[in-house]
Amino acid sequence: MSAENQPLADQSPAELAAFLAAQQQAYTDLQGKGLKLDLTRGKPAAAQLDLSDALLGLPTGPKDSAGVDTRNYGGLEGIAELRAMFAELLWVEPEQVVAGGNSSLVMMREVLTDLWLKGGVDSERPWSQEEKVTFICPVPGYDRHFTLLDWFGIDTVTVPMNSDGPDAEAVAALAANDPSIKGIWIVPTYANPTGSIASLEVAERLASMPTAAPDFKIFWDNAYAFHHLTEDEAKSADILSLASAAGNPHRPIMFASTSKITYAGAGVAFLAGSTETVSWYTTHLGKGAIGPDKLNQLRHAQFFGSAQGVRDHMTQHRLIIAPKFDEVDRVLTERLGGLGVASWTKPTGGYFVSLDVLDGTASRVVQLAKEAGIALTPAGASFPKGDDPHDRNIRLAPTFPEMGEVSAAMDGVATCVLLAAAEKLAG
Numbered sequence: 295m296s297a298e299n300q301p302l303a304d305q306s307p308a309e310l311a312a313f314l315a316a317q318q319q320a321y322t323d324l325q326g327k328g329l330k331l332d333l334t335r336g337k338p339a340a341a342q343l344d345l346s347d348a349l350l351g352l353p354t355g356p357k358d359s360a361g362v363d364t365r366n367y368g369g370l371e372g373i374a375e376l377r378a379m380f381a382e383l384l385w386v387e388p389e390q391v392v393a394g395g396n397s398s399l400v401m402m403r404e405v406l407t408d409l410w411l412k413g414g415v416d417s418e419r420p421w422s423q424e425e426k427v428t429f430i431c432p433v434p435g436y437d438r439h440f441t442l443l444d445w446f447g448i449d450t451v452t453v454p455m456n457s458d459g460p461d462a463e464a465v466a467a468l469a470a471n472d473p474s475i476k477g478i479w480i481v482p483t484y485a486n487p488t489g490s491i492a493s494l495e496v497a498e499r500l501a502s503m504p505t506a507a508p509d510f511k512i513f514w515d516n517a518y519a520f521h522h523l524t525e526d527e528a529k530s531a532d533i534l535s536l537a538s539a540a541g542n543p544h545r546p547i548m549f550a551s552t553s554k555i556t557y558a559g560a561g562v563a564f565l566a567g568s569t570e571t572v573s574w575y576t577t578h579l580g581k582g583a584i585g586p587d588k589l590n591q592l593r594h595a596q597f598f599g600s601a602q603g604v605r606d607h608m609t610q611h612r613l614i615i616a617p618k619f620d621e622v623d624r625v626l627t628e629r630l631g632g633l634g635v636a637s638w639t640k641p642t643g644g645y646f647v648s649l650d651v652l653d654g655t656a657s658r659v660v661q662l663a664k665e666a667g668i669a670l671t672p673a674g675a676s677f678p679k680g681d682d683p684h685d686r687n688i689r690l691a692p693t694f695p696e697m698g699e700v701s702a703a704m705d706g707v708a709t710c711v712l713l714a715a716a717e718k719l720a721g
Contacts, residue, residue, distance in 0.1 A: 299632040302634060302716065303634055304634075307720075310716065310719055311720060313712075313716050314713075314717065314720045320709050321662065321710070321713050324706050324710075327666075327667070329666060329668055329703075329706060330667050331702060331703040331706070332668075332669040332694070333668065333669065333692060333694075333695065333707075335671070335691055336486070336554070336646055337691075337694040338554050338558055338693060338694070339614065339694050339695070341614050345607065345614075346555075346597065349556060349593050349594070349597050353593045356592075358373045358375060358588070360373075360374055364591070365588075365589060367584045367585050368584065369585045369588055370580055370586070371391075371576055372392055372393025372394060376393045376562065376591045376594060377392070380601075381566075384519070384548060384564070385530065385535070386532075389569055389572070390567060390568065390572060391565070392572055392575060393586065394586050395562075395586050396551070396560055396587075396590070397551065398553070398563040398564070401563050401564075402513065403442055405513075405575065406442060406446060406448075408574070409509075409511070410446060412578060413509070414509045414511065414544065415509075415571055415574050416508055416544045417509040418508065418509070427476050428450065429448055429449070429476065429477050429479060430450075430451055430453055430469070430477070430478040430479075431443075431450045431452050431479055431678050432453055432455040432459075432460035432478070432479070432480065433452045433454065433677050433678070434487050434488055434648055434676035434677065434687050434689070435479065435486070435487075436479065436481055436485075436487075436515070437671075437675045439515070440679065448476075450679075452677070453465055453468070455485060456490065458490065458491070458492065458495070459497070460478070460480060460492070460500070462495075462499035462503075465503070466499060469505040469507070470503065470504050470505060470506060471506060473507045474507070475510070476507050476510060477510060478512055480514055482497070482515075482519075482531060482533070483516060483528055483644075484519075484522075484641060485518075486645065487647070487687075487689040487690075488639050489640075489642065489643065491643075492530075497532075498536050500512055500533075501537040501539075501545065502537075510545060511547060512537070512547070513547055514533050514548040514549070517550065517553075518643060520555065520605070521554060521644055521645065522612055522642070522643045523612060523615070523643050523644070524612075524616070524643070526642065527643075528642065534548065534567065534568070544571055548564075549566075550563070551564060552594060554611075555611070556597070560590065562590060618692045618693060618695075621697060621700050621701055622638075626649075626708060629704075629705065629709075630708055630712070633712070635652045635712065636715075637650050638650065638690075646691055647689075647690040648689060649689075649690055649707075650686045650687055650688075651688065651711050651714065653684045653685065655715055656682065656685045656687060657673040657685055658718075659711050659714045662713060662714060663707055666709075666710065668706045668707060670688060670689075671688065671689045671690075671691065674687070675689060690707070
């Protein structure tokens with residue numbers, strides 16, 4: 295086996311020194327390219343946004359299918375036809391869905407605020423009156439979830455995110471014994487950043503497990519439920535039915551949006567839960583709102599036409615972004631394969647690739663990339679408080695750049711990974 299494809303840890307000191315020198319030169323060459331590339335956030339590319347430009351000519355009239363004038367006040371729960379459309383897509387009943395503004399993150403913050411100030415449908419008291427509130431966070435996970443928890447002063451405890459979802463037994467053990475543990479964040483389908491898909495068995499365990507807190511919540515963030523990268527499309531577990539069957543109908547609160555389906559800044563967000571949860575949410579919402587942007591909801595309903603229209607639209611997204619994910623895998627395989635310094639996911643949906651580098655080098659990789667003109671999400675961003683105990687995980691977001699930029703960025707990232715690994719092993 296040549297030194298080129300021999301694991302770095304198995305190479306002799308002389309071979310490793312030569313490898314380090316070669317990577318230092320490769321990095322100098324990379325800096326000389328004057329790159330300015332950004333893989334920090336999972337944003338739709340312009341070509342994806344263009345798919346929805348027919349929205350700009352809609353709606354064709356101001357009234358919805360029930361004859362309601364969407365230009366006026368009212369309708370906190372959103373217009374009926376869009377609720378029904380996404381109820382079908384999310385495996386729930388229309389009366390279990392609220393269509394809101396453009397941001398599901400805002401809905402999540404509203405729900406946490408209402409729980410904090412008023413308590414939930416099944417709460418004994420407002421969460422702010424508890425001595426301590428803790429959330430379970432599967433890791434690697436979604437940084438914006440952790441930011442919300444930090445903002446509220448909610449403590450966190452982590453469990454591993456496996457290929458079939460969170461480690462359900464670890465979650466169950468934590469939730470059963472600690473009444474301060476009030477909930478868990480989950481991105482169940484094509485999780486951010488790993489692409490994991492929560493299995494039916496995991497969903498059933500989470501829905502039915504005994505919890506010390508009577509008002510334990512599953513924040514089921516179905517942000518990527520329809521964002522398939524292959525023709526074999528994963529189906530999300532029906533968490534609301536599972537929880538209801540287990541006698542915990544108010545446990546899950548589901549969130550979704552069209553932010554990466556139509557316009558990222560002008561889509562529609564959705565909340566779903568038990569009918570009591572929906573009433574609880576809209577009652578509190580009504581203290582500070584009179585209704586959502588129903589005109590935007592109507593244009594979305596007319597644009598899609600049906601649930602199948604949403605599915606067909608997402609096929610067009612797949613044709614644009616799937617080749618970018620293939621390119622990430624190709625470059626990383628060619629540059630890093632066999633060297634024992636990195637592993638990465640090959641997701642079948644979602645917006646991210648999760649890259650694990652040699653322990654103790656992720657921060658160095660991100661620093662090297664920045665100094666070479668490649669912006670990456672900070673190392674540790676996929677962990678609460680940005681603390682990756684192994685300093686190994688980096689989230690890659692290849693959707694926004696053009697294909698040539700994806701190639702250049704990944705080639706540069708590979709160079710940074712190799713240099714950081716060689717520095718550590720030779721050190």
